[in-house]
Amino acid sequence: MHHSQNTGPVVAAGLPSAADDAQTLEARLRAGAVRAGSAPAIRDAAAVRATHHDLRRIRDGGRLRLREAGVGRHDRVALVMAGDWRTAVALVAATSAAAVAPLDPGLTDSEIAVCLARLAPRAVLVDAPSAARMRALAGADTAVLVWSVDDLDGAPDGTAAELPAPDDPSLLLFTSGTTAAPKIAQLTQRNLAAAADNIVSTLRLGAGDCALNAMPLYHGHGIFPGTLAPLTAGGSTVCARVNTAAELLTIVRSAAPTWYSAAPVVHHGFLTMARSTPAVREELRLRAIRSTSSALAPKLLAELEEYLGAPVLEAYAASEAPGQIASNPLDGPRKPGTVGTTQPGSEVAVLTADGQITNAPGSVGEVLVRGAIVMPGYLGVPADRQPFVDGWLRTGDQGALDGDGYLALSGRVVDVINRGAEKFSPAEVEEVLAQHPAVREVAVFGRSHPTLGEEAAAAVVLHETAAVTEGELIAFAAERLAGYKVPVTVDFSPALPRGRTGKIVRRRLKEQAERSTARMGHRTASGR
Structure with missing residues (x-):
């Protein structure tokens, strides 16, 4: 297939990506800790569980412990934990030390075994309840390390345990597998930093913001908007899966969240809970609601804005290009049915059916993206089968840009x-x-x-x-x-x-x- 570049400027926005060692997630988190100090970082529905100062100590302690266990910067580890606030703490610590693959603890034993076989991890990080199960599944040659917050919080201030470099692999995400077998996206420290930056910039997050993270911590939606972006901004996040209106009201009263990001199915649940318990609506003070993972019905968007009293920002991300590829703005026109405009340091175009790469308004094709958020490639996939064309990531999504640079998605190419x-x-x-x-x-x-x-x-x-x-x-x-x-x-x-x-x-x-x-x-x- 012939591919030719459109001569017009490809849609781009925001800050240029730097190439120095400051372009790491760890650098973002350390800078946030300096600013925030003893301010809350990780919460659950009941209390503050870790401050920004605590998180820095825990990350340093986690790196030391992994090095002592023989895990190097470029090694892979799997993380299998119950999914509460402790998982968020362990995940942030592990990404500063190695390439961590968070796995869904709800997978069956055979599914976990398949994941571990594909990852070939040097170690599996678990909580105490998961230890026996993981030892049986991981095999005798793979270390199973029980990680508790107390064990990791042992590194003195100033410990310099080989901080990660920008191109070190740090996060391994299994793709959703909605149309094909899941693949493993390899993301670097630079990818993680850029992804967090985009969300912080779009929502103008700061130390006074608290995110309600109701998404799973083994998926990019729970990791990037739910955890990393609020922390790099010096703010906090409430890690809690909300199942009842009473639980939602408890979080509203204890943590006063200012924003949240979720998939449409969660938005629907929150709206139902809020309608069933008027106190939720009366006490909730959101300044933004963010939606990704799948298309948000215009009717649900309108109902969320009307009932919860906050602007809804539809955004677009992928495991291979996490955080945000595009987003509707907090200020300025928000176009229902679109996922907004391109994010800082990224470019978007489409690959048409006749092989042209273009950003011409109205041209329909496979959405392409390049920039600091784009992964280097899938783990274990030969170079000639990686999803790239002329330096662009092929997302597998079909869409088109309009005259204002807003991207509208119309499904998966294979669909x-x-x-x-x-x-x-x-x-x-x-x-x-x-x-x-x-x-x-x-x-x-x-x-x-x-x-x-x-x-x-x-x-x-x-x-x-x-x-x-x-x-x-x-x-x-x-x-x-x-x-x-x-x-x-x-x-x-x-x-x-x-x-x-x-x-x-x-x-x-x-x-x-x-x-x-x-x-x-x-x-x-x-x-x-």
Whole structure:
């Protein structure tokens, strides 16, 4: 395929990325500690658990302990902990010492074993309840280190235990795997610093800000906006998975969060909780709400802004380019249906179907990004299979820039449905079906067809008191879409399949449809 660069300027914004040793996450955190001192850093719903001064001591202690265990700067370690505030402390400490891969403790033993086999870590860092399980899974040749905050908080002030360099690997993130098998994105200290910088800059975070981090700490959403950005700004973060309105009210009263970032499924939960408990709305004083991980329905965005009284900023990030690739601004036009403009030190373009790299308004293609947040590459993937073209990261997302430089996403490139050479995005169909008053959630995917290649199918979750038939929804779509885009089937379900970060896993819907088709074919062939 031929690739040519558009001669116009590619959209860019913000500060230039520096190349000196200050461009590390550790340098950001140490500078934050100097400014913040004994101010709160890590909280839970009940209390302040670590100050910025504590975190510096803990990071120094963690580096010393890993070095004593034979773990070097470029070695890999896995982190498997329960997911509370202690996990955040351990994660921040580990990223200053080695390449850490936070794993979901809710994975099955076989899934954990697969992750460890792919990582080949020098050590596995665990909390006490996970130790026995991890020793059985890690094998005799891999050290299993029980990390507690008390054990790590032992390094004297001024300890210089080989601070990390900008290009040292520091974080290994398994991709979401919504459309294919998960890969492992390798992120450096420079990537982590740039990612935190972008969020701090967009939200203008400072020492007086407290984030409510309700996202998992094994995923970029819980790590970057939820943990690293507030800490580098000298502020604090409340690490708590919120399941009830009473828990949310406790956090509001004890920590007074000023902002939060979450996936749409969490926003929906927070809104429901706030509506059920008026005291939440009365006492909550948010100045910003941030949304990433999947598309935010315009209706939900409007409801959040109206009921919680804070601007909602839709943003865009990826495991391979974390923090923020783009974001709507805190001040200035926020365009619903877009993920905003390009972030500091980054550039965005699209790769069109004919192989052109361009930022021309309205050009649709695979979103490309380059800059300080972009990973060096996937772990264990040969150079010729890395997701880069002419120095740009291929995100796998389809989108287009408008005349103001705002990026609108329209689904995954591999999700594009090809029906008899007519190609369209599932997002187009989802947007129409979501307008039906009975529909709460919808996912559209391509189902195999023997002659057309694919045809659209939909999975729908209805509002609790709503009722509608498959035929009525298909007719609703037919009135608003070209014939080839209308779904041929609509399946009703109590919930859509999601990953642990809230993203809809279309791959599972496709697999379910293929299995259903195969069973029908078998019954037909068997005469049943």
